Amino acid sequence: ILNVEQSPQSLHVQEGDSTNFTCSFPSSNFYALHWYRWETAKSPEALFVMTLNGDEKKKGRISATLNTKEGYSYLYIKGSQPEDSATYLCAFTTNSGNTPLVFGKGTRLSVIA
């Protein structure tokens, strides 16, 4: 069974704080790791897709790193703003067969002004 673990489950930070969360996944047969942001009452929106060990991606104040050998990815948000409040989902796929994205439970971030 493919399992993706995300921590923490939820997080409250003050506006301006920087924060980070973790996604752990099986390291064998890895193909790609996706991060999505899901704001309340909206659709999940892709942030990053990473495939190579050591990949680092950045979009504005948000960045992500990938370690495929040990099976984890970090998502960083610098200088959190209230509009960053959302659930951040990670999902991975393997190169074993034709498998769909397997999602974690997400980290719910609340940024307090």
Place this chain on the structure above:
Amino acid sequence: GAGVSQSPRYKVAKRGQDVALRCDPISGHVSLFWYQQALGQGPEFLTYFQNEAQLDKSGLPSDRFFAERPEGSVSTLKIQRTQQEDSAVYLCASSLALILRAGELFFGEGSRLTVL
């Protein structure tokens, strides 16, 4: 619109009722996915279509769940004789990619089903 459209956004059903949830994917996207997100859980895969062919339905939780995409565009997820444990957000996503593991998924806003 340009995105994935789902309807209804909210549905309340009495236990035992049948429901149908509709997904209109992005035009030209050959792959279409249904996911179920129960409270406190991540999205769980239900089924996958490539054009009109349902290539994987391994995630459908019971034979009360049925999905179709007859013309390779709009898809409908039908749940017969709904039970309380069916209460969840049902997400539809589409992708240009033919291979499941490749490519970005574009999600709709989901249909929130509450079974009383």
